[in-house]
Amino acid sequence: MTLNMLLSHLPALQVVVPLLAAPLCALLRPRHLAWAVATLTSWVCLLISLTLVAQVQAGGTLRYTFGGWPSPWGIEYVVDLLGAYVLLIVSLIAALVLPYARRSVEREIDPEHHSLFYTALLLCLCGLLGIVITGDAFNLFVFLEISSLSTYTLISFGRDRRALTASYQYLIMGTIGATFFLIGVGLLYVLTGTLNMADLAERIVPLAESRTLHTAFAFILVGVSLKLALFPLHLWLPNAYAHAPSVVSAFIASTATKVAVYVVVRFIFSLFGYRFAFDQMQLDWVLLPLAIIGIFTASVVAVFQENVKRMLAYSSLAQIGYMMLGISLDSVTGLTASLLHLFNHALMKGALFMALGAVFYRIGSVQLGQMAGLGRQMPWTLGAVVAGGLSLIGVPLTVGFISKWYLILAVIEQGWWILAALVLVTSLIALVYMWRVVETSYFQPRPAGAVIAGEAPLSLIAPTWLLVLANLYFGIDTGFTIDLAGSAAAALIGGEP
Amino acid sequence: MIKSDSKPRQVVRPVITRLLMPYILLFGLYVQFHGDFGPGGGFQAGVIFASGIILYALTFGVARARSLLPPDSLQPLAALGVLLYGAVGVASLFMDGHFLNYSVLSSDPVQGQHLGILLIELGVGITVTAVMVLVFFAFFGRDEEGEV
Numbered sequence: 001m002t003l004n005m006l007l008s009h010l011p012a013l014q015v016v017v018p019l020l021a022a023p024l025c026a027l028l029r030p031r032h033l034a035w036a037v038a039t040l041t042s043w044v045c046l047l048i049s050l051t052l053v054a055q056v057q058a059g060g061t062l063r064y065t066f067g068g069w070p071s072p073w074g075i076e077y078v079v080d081l082l083g084a085y086v087l088l089i090v091s092l093i094a095a096l097v098l099p100y101a102r103r104s105v106e107r108e109i110d111p112e113h114h115s116l117f118y119t120a121l122l123l124c125l126c127g128l129l130g131i132v133i134t135g136d137a138f139n140l141f142v143f144l145e146i147s148s149l150s151t152y153t154l155i156s157f158g159r160d161r162r163a164l165t166a167s168y169q170y171l172i173m174g175t176i177g178a179t180f181f182l183i184g185v186g187l188l189y190v191l192t193g194t195l196n197m198a199d200l201a202e203r204i205v206p207l208a209e210s211r212t213l214h215t216a217f218a219f220i221l222v223g224v225s226l227k228l229a230l231f232p233l234h235l236w237l238p239n240a241y242a243h244a245p246s247v248v249s250a251f252i253a254s255t256a257t258k259v260a261v262y263v264v265v266r267f268i269f270s271l272f273g274y275r276f277a278f279d280q281m282q283l284d285w286v287l288l289p290l291a292i293i294g295i296f297t298a299s300v301v302a303v304f305q306e307n308v309k310r311m312l313a314y315s316s317l318a319q320i321g322y323m324m325l326g327i328s329l330d331s332v333t334g335l336t337a338s339l340l341h342l343f344n345h346a347l348m349k350g351a352l353f354m355a356l357g358a359v360f361y362r363i364g365s366v367q368l369g370q371m372a373g374l375g376r377q378m379p380w381t382l383g384a385v386v387a388g389g390l391s392l393i394g395v396p397l398t399v400g401f402i403s404k405w406y407l408i409l410a411v412i413e414q415g416w417w418i419l420a421a422l423v424l425v426t427s428l429i430a431l432v433y434m435w436r437v438v439e440t441s442y443f444q445p446r447p448a449g450a451v452i453a454g455e456a457p458l459s460l461i462a463p464t465w466l467l468v469l470a471n472l473y474f475g476i477d478t479g480f481t482i483d484l485a486g487s488a489a490a491a492l493i494g495g496e497p
Numbered sequence: 498m499i500k501s502d503s504k505p506r507q508v509v510r511p512v513i514t515r516l517l518m519p520y521i522l523l524f525g526l527y528v529q530f531h532g533d534f535g536p537g538g539g540f541q542a543g544v545i546f547a548s549g550i551i552l553y554a555l556t557f558g559v560a561r562a563r564s565l566l567p568p569d570s571l572q573p574l575a576a577l578g579v580l581l582y583g584a585v586g587v588a589s590l591f592m593d594g595h596f597l598n599y600s601v602l603s604s605d606p607v608q609g610q611h612l613g614i615l616l617i618e619l620g621v622g623i624t625v626t627a628v629m630v631l632v633f634f635a636f637f638g639r640d641e642e643g644e645v
Contacts (some may be wrong), residue, residue: 012590
């Protein structure tokens with residue numbers, strides 16, 4: 001098989017490589033071997049994603065049909081700008097989380113479960129990549145289930161017994177979400193007789209008045225909103241993030257909700273069409289208030305959390321609100337801001353959760369009180385927390401600033417000054433909750449009798465700081481991300497039939 | 498649940514199980530390998546096959562079923578089924594087709610389609626059987642040695 005042929009099969013390999021590496025991991029009993037396979041797989045995935053981005057930028061949308069069945073009948077994988085961009089986010093985070101995982105997993109998970117842990121992690125990666133790359137609505141549901149089921153397992157690996165309840169809670173909510181999504185897809189299938197997204201998009205145009213179509217739209221949107229934890233469907237998220245193993249928190253916080261946001265964007269803009277969604281279904285009247293309430297309440301609740309992971313989980317809810325706010329503005333700038341924030345938020349939350357994982361590695365807790373005085377004992381780890389926090393707040397020269405800047409631009413473009421003020425105020429609330437961590441860890445003495453924590457091992461610090469540096473780099477040289485997000489947004493809104 | 502001390506009085510269940518089990522397993526295999534001509538396929542076959550084993554476990558005790566199919570061997574089997582499925586796809590990649598294009602597996606496309614779907618469904622069948630039985634064992638608890 002020549003290189004050129006290999007390149008033409010990349011869309012399939014993007015999903016097939018982790019899918020086949022996962023059972024391989026389950027067969028490998030020596031746990032370091034399982035880790036090595038998983039890490040190698042994640043790097044191969046990153047390489048494939050980077051190549052796909054380059055291919056799409058050079059030659060436009062890629063299509064890959066499975067089994068030689070032509071597209072409306074067979075399953076088709078489609079990589080357009082948006083898809084390539086989200087694939088890159090997911091595999092980039094995976095490629096950084098897995099080298100980090102070895103030491104952290106050794107500390108937090110029973111040795112006999114290591115192989116299965118990496119199997120579940122790879123399946124989750126496979127599911128997330130599959131959701132993004134597939135061009136088939138039912139296939140998307142299958143991948144949604146693959147990623148969700150493996151996520152429930154991953155969360156239940158948490159050291160704390162509360163991880164089991166958190167996982168169960170997520171299982172119930174997630175299953176309801178997936179069922180709603182499937183009902184919606186079923187209705188679309190009844191209506192049009194096709195599951196291929198591009199085909200669906202064409203066939204539903206004359207059906208805009210159909211009640212069935214409206215119902216399908218509502219079911220799909222509610223189902224995915226459960227998955228992306230849109231206020232008020234967010235109740236599963238804080239527990240899931242807080243009690244999952246550190247590696248899992250870092251991975252799912254920076255990928256799973258992003259992929260769910262991608263699904264919303266894909267269905268609104270590529271499938272239903274944004275004119276249908278916003279003009280006929282008045283989606284902005286639903287999304288906008290929910291996004292605003294979500295941003296505000298989650299930010300305020302975050303201030304009062306004692307568990308820092310839970311605090312960041314609430315902060316994630318607020319960030320999801322920003323993304324939905326951008327989408328509900330129904331403009332190219334707004335969508336650009338949302339897509340930009342997908343990438344940027346993955347960088348900042350990845351860095352923060354990984355730094356907290358390093359704290360947990362040393363002191364076995366992420367309670368705020370236990371972290372008092374850690375700043376001097378773990379300078380690099382807490383340094384990463386501070387840098388990630390600055391990015392979260394949106395200080396200039398970080399990616400957070402770029403996201404907020406574009407979001408505020410988009411809001412002002414609509415003439416909604418109050419909303420722009422709200423974004424600034426909630427950034428200040430982020431400052432409050434991040435400051436609590438900084439204040440406790442730097443300006444309070446280490447409690448008497450507390451363990452003296454050394455710096456975390458290099459294999460934890462290095463990936464964390466790589467993400468921190470990415471936070472700074474993409475905050476200064478914004479060309480790559482803005483170009484990708486901007487042209488993806490323009491293609492989505494301009495590409496309307 | 499019937500306690501183990503009441504075992505000697507059990508006649509009907511073991512006899513019926515011994516009578517039915519071969520047919521259940523055989524029917525499982527029939528559904529498995531007839532799947533490309535008629536209704537059936539790997540998933541259904543896997544469930545039928547696993548239900549035969551579950552019936553055995555319910556009648557003769559989980560401990561004996563565990564020694565028949567040790568959970569340690571079921572887990573690799575579950576993984577192997579998926580790998581078999583994937584391997585067929587990768588094989589078709591190497592034979593110049595798209596992923597899972599069975600036509601290229603043999604010089605005659607129809608033969609290739611037969612071979613491909615047979616292997617794929619076999620992979621599905623193996624994994625479904627293994628996972629069904631594993632789930633059943635898991636519900637009975639890992640450490641329990643006693644009988645049903």
